[in-house]
Amino acid sequence: MTDQVSGFMNPNTEEKKLKNEIFAEKLVLYINQLNQL
Numbered sequence: 001m002t003d004q005v006s007g008f009m010n011p012n013t014e015e016k017k018l019k020n021e022i023f024a025e026k027l028v029l030y031i032n033q034l035n036q037l
Helices: 002-036
Strands: none
Touching: none
8 A cells, every 4th residue: 555655646746846846947037037127
């Protein structure tokens, strides 16, 4: 059971990491654009 649960959990955390990284990159780009105005 624990193996199955961790198998389901790991992809979720990896997805969240990717989404957070993409969000952070977009945020940095947005802030850079504001600074250039």
